[in-house]
Amino acid sequence: MRRLPWFIGLLALPGMAAAACGTLVTLAARGGTEVSYAFAPAPDGVAARGAVVLLAGGDGRLKLDAQGCAKALGGNFLVRSAGLFREAGYLTALVDAPSDHQGVDGLAGFRNTEAHGIDLGHVVADLRRRVKGPVWVIGTSRGTISAANLASRATGDAAPDGVVLSSALMQGTSGGQKTWTQQTVFDLALTAIKVPVLVIGHVHDQCLRSPPGEMPRLLAQFGSSVRKQMVSVEGGTAPSGPANPGACEGRSPHGYVGQEAATVETIVKFMQSN
Template identity: 30%
Template sequence: MTVRLLVSLVGALLAATATHAAETVPQFGTYASLDRPRGTLRGSVILLPGGDGRLGIRPDGTITALLGNQLVRTRHAYVARGFATLTLDAAASPAQAVQYMRSIARPVILVATSRGATRAPAALSARPDGLVLTSAMLDMFQASAGSPGALPRTLVIHHRKDGCRVSLPALVDPFIAWAGGRARAVWLSGGTDRGDPCQAAGHHGFAGLDAQVVSQVSAFAGSLRVSR
């Protein structure tokens, strides 16, 4: 057994033992999958995957589609770090999700990737404590949000060589300027790049960089201070 495979298996085992089984949330039917860690909660992370957002969530909370999406494939890594995670199907309301997760643990962080970022503005009225946009369609987010006034503290995570035509690196600086001091960017490099430049196996999906993305999001969540 190679060292890399052993590390991967140990990581998967630790993540599995740190979580309860996934479950659906009554408020969302089978359109949201909730995972909670054992012990003290550090906060809540709501995940808005990209693509068509249809996750094929079963009544027991099992996700059957978009399993390669960067947020879907790393959701248990957040649970292993002490965060309750709610992974949303495209049919679920992001604003209602923020309200629900606030009752579980704060801070409540909304994380949206790629096309999922176009759904994120719908959550701003519910006032999440933080927002993370990864490989996001930033210009479409801006058009939908209209004004940066409702933005919480925001982190943009982008790959320097993202080749997807709708999330090019050139969109990041204009977005940061538009946000007016409410957002900052973290740039990642390296990893692997295969196939369609807008899919999860390349730089757009942070292939080979999952641990770095999870670490950045977790550190951002830990930096937030909320009133109880």
């Protein structure tokens, strides 16, 4: 595992301008496409510890504006909780879908492709130019496919120092009109991931795509030499009704509603462990 000093500092690079929600950073990607992310530092007076790449679920389209503010997926756990990571000392990079996947389905079936892993690797490498410290990738819901994709493929400066799979997409849709809805984290080469892995989910998650009972099977995919942990979150807003697709919305146990601070604290504790 890459070991970097825990001191972190922001480098002033061209193209970075202060904005309301942070800084909108746009990188050149495949064949003239672009990938953008909103970069925001820890608050003044907070000791910085590292950086986190945050990968939202759903269609992945944050619709970042010029001020680095997300105009979509505002209910997503990671979008809602980005400030909590900054308060804990982690600079945040909220990643939008690339320029060629801004249509109705957003990332759709692109999440598990090599090209997507390369795009995300550009973000990690760019962060390493801007900061000193470990760079972790955190995905939630369908964003865990993206996170596992990156962690299983990237090498060198494009590789993260660790990965967090939150409410992992472990159950796909069979027989649907859109074949990409069958994708799960199990489609990726999980045994190729050699960095620390945290698998975290809510015991009352009723999303059909992220059954908490599948978390032990997911954890078992990672080798014995990998530092890994599974954490089950409890509490928050109580669920109602049977498991259903609507339970996959962010403001539910699937998105740790009412338990955001405790969940972020658990993730941060794992990232800081040796």
